[in-house]
Amino acid sequence: MATDDGQLGNGAPNRDPITNEPGAHPVGTGLGAAGGAIAGAAAGALAGPAGMVAGLLTGAVVGAMGGKAAAENVNPTMEDAYWRENYSKEAYYDAGRPYDDYGPAYELGWSVRAQRDADFTAVEPALAAEWEARRGTSSLAWPEARPATEAAWRRADRTYYGVPVTDDDDGILDPASNGRDAPPTKARS
Secondary structure, X not given: OEEOOXXXXXXXXXXXXXXXXXXXXHHHHHHXXXXXXXXXXXXHHHHOHHXXXXXXXXXXXXXXXXXXXXXXXXXXXXXXXXXXXXXXXXXXXXXOOOHHHHHHHHHHHHHHHHHOOOOHHHHHHHHHHHHHHHOOOOOOOHHHHHHHHHHHHHHHHHHHHOOOOOOOOOOOEOHHHOOOEOOOOOOOO
């Protein structure tokens, strides 16, 4: 289980703010419930209105459980705190933009990485489509949000999944760059 210090098995587990039980992941649970409800309703619609309602409810429950399980792999509290502190140090940061513009892009990156065991480039077209639904009040268009989403995806790879660093386009803070990340996924010639 991901813990408050971001290490698997170390530190205090994420706590539910109401029950104080370990393993609280409201974002993962909510996203899973929403996705499951939509899928369940679509499948149930084949059986008519009653089937649609049953599918919606069943899909929401199953999706919530799956979303919580996926969120167990990434610590959303730690990720949000990390990016709030570091977003303005990124090479793609546009001076003067608030964290609230970048926050949804980071969340998209680390939360979807927790759900899918794939490379960012393989999932990027789906992320671009999903950005419109998940951007909230962010003023970033997908081309501006993409580098932040990829940086959060790559950080989750390194932090939670042990994916090794292979080049300078990975979003890791490079001491030679005065603490700023290289822009993710540069085209190579």
